[in-house]
Amino acid sequence: MSVAATADHDSATRAQRTKIIGDACVVCQQTKALSATRLAGADGCNDVDCVVPMCWPHHHLYELGGLDLLHHLEPRWRREIAHAVSHLGLFTAYRRLTGGRLPAADLRRLPS
Numbered sequence: 001m002s003v004a005a006t007a008d009h010d011s012a013t014r015a016q017r018t019k020i021i022g023d024a025c026v027v028c029q030q031t032k033a034l035s036a037t038r039l040a041g042a043d044g045c046n047d048v049d050c051v052v053p054m055c056w057p058h059h060h061l062y063e064l065g066g067l068d069l070l071h072h073l074e075p076r077w078r079r080e081i082a083h084a085v086s087h088l089g090l091f092t093a094y095r096r097l098t099g100g101r102l103p104a105a106d107l108r109r110l111p112s
């Protein structure tokens with residue numbers, strides 16, 4: 001095994017892992033091998049509202065800041081979005097959830 005999981009990958013609590021059982025990746029709807037991903041990343045906490053289900057590739061992409069997640073989260077995961085805002089503030093949460101994209105670019109973005 002050459003791939004080492006980072007501490008963040010394994011830091012979800014039992015309750016957070018339980019929350020995502022039977023759910024699907026918020027991006028691709030895959031239902032296998034999901035990760036309880038903290039929207040606020042390392043700034044997150046152990047509250048169940050802190051996590052959404054994601055497959056590992058999307059989890060990894062999100063951690064790298066290369067994923068525009070927001071349109072995948074609306075409207076179902078609003079509670080989790082609001083929770084992330086409570087950690088990060090609105091500006092930072094917006095940037096984190098959109099992969100750093102500007103609002104003007106988002107208006108033209110179609111859901112993929």
Ligand SMILES: [Zn+2]
Nearest residue numbers: 025028055058
């Ligand atoms: Zn996925």
Ligand SMILES: [Zn+2]
Nearest residue numbers: 044045047050
């Ligand atoms: Zn939290």
